[in-house]
Amino acid sequence: MRKFFPVEELARDERFNKITMKDRQNDPRSVFAADGEGDSKRANFRLTPARRDASDGARGLMHGIFVGEIQALEGAGRTCWDFETETEAPFALKLDMARQCWDEARHVEISVKLSDWMGTEIGQYAENTVLFEAACSTDPVMRLAGVNRALEGLAIDVFTTMKEFGDLAGDPYLEFCEDWMLADEVTHVKMGSDWLRKMTEKDPERRNKALEFQSVVDKLFSYGGTRSDSSESPIGLARRFRELAGFTDEEVESIADVSLQALNERKLAVAKMLGAADSLTAAAAGE
Numbered sequence: 537m538r539k540f541f542p543v544e545e546l547a548r549d550e551r552f553n554k555i556t557m558k559d560r561q562n563d564p565r566s567v568f569a570a571d572g573e574g575d576s577k578r579a580n581f582r583l584t585p586a587r588r589d590a591s592d593g594a595r596g597l598m599h600g601i602f603v604g605e606i607q608a609l610e611g612a613g614r615t616c617w618d619f620e621t622e623t624e625a626p627f628a629l630k631l632d633m634a635r636q637c638w639d640e641a642r643h644v645e646i647s648v649k650l651s652d653w654m655g656t657e658i659g660q661y662a663e664n665t666v667l668f669e670a671a672c673s674t675d676p677v678m679r680l681a682g683v684n685r686a687l688e689g690l691a692i693d694v695f696t697t698m699k700e701f702g703d704l705a706g707d708p709y710l711e712f713c714e715d716w717m718l719a720d721e722v723t724h725v726k727m728g729s730d731w732l733r734k735m736t737e738k739d740p741e742r743r744n745k746a747l748e749f750q751s752v753v754d755k756l757f758s759y760g761g762t763r764s765d766s767s768e769s770p771i772g773l774a775r776r777f778r779e780l781a782g783f784t785d786e787e788v789e790s791i792a793d794v795s796l797q798a799l800n801e802r803k804l805a806v807a808k809m810l811g812a813a814d815s816l817t818a819a820a821a822g823e
């Protein structure tokens with residue numbers, strides 16, 4: 537079996553549609569888009585059942601979780617295979633990754649059933665493969681930082697928000713499924729935190745490089761302020777669960793800062809776009 541499998545060759549049937557992250561953000565059905573009320577000054581943007589686009593937003597997010605679970609399974613599986621046990625990735629790390637595969641496979645099944653329950657078909661929303669791409673690094677420590685800490689850390693935030701959504705919507709299936717998956721994700725992030733520290737104990741340069749990669753992925757996935765402490769973000773930052781997953785207070789603060797910065801950048805970009813649209817409308821009216 538080949539090592540370091542390229543993202544282009546992931547096994548997907550004809551139902552799946554691959555798009556870039558930028559396309560996904562621009563999908564008007566996504567929770568990242570405005571909710572159609574045309575009021576860019578809304579203070580509360582959190583994904584709740586009260587949002588007008590709650591149905592599409594929650595279903596799109598659930599489908600995103602589903603494809604993320606597939607890629608997390610593929611990534612953890614690759615880490616068991618791509619590296620030499622004696623020199624690159626200790627056997628105990630591979631055992632943890634194997635356990636993660638087991639969890640992710642269960643999450644894929646849960647996500648398919650939840651999507652069906654919410655009225656969504658596989659492929660109704662597109663897939664971007666950034667998660668697997670972060671799992672293509674040739675250094676296992678980079679994979680732990682980018683996938684287990686940054687992306688699965690985001691999964692903690694997403695599951696917490698979806699769990700609250702299920703609670704508010706009076707949907708116990710959604711609420712409890714998210715809660716169970718959340719418990720697994722906290723474990724996956726903790727594994728990432730523990731292994732990252734252990735494997736870079738005597739190599740501060742490697743640790744710094746990995747943490748830098750994690751922060752790049754964190755910033756990328758804070759896209760447009762999707763996830764932050766602010767209620768202007770659709771997804772909240774799950775501080776308590778992150779603590780349980782082995783993040784230090786400083787690390788949680790720095791993710792909060794990066795997320796807020798991304799939110800402010802997006803607000804500025806939206807304001808500019810609206811300004812440009814207003815000028816065009818004014819110009820058209822003046823003609």
Ligand SMILES: [Fe+2]
Pocket residue numbers: 605608639640643717721
């Ligand atoms: Fe998962």
Ligand SMILES: [Fe+2]
Pocket residue numbers: 608636640688691720721724
């Ligand atoms: Fe996971």
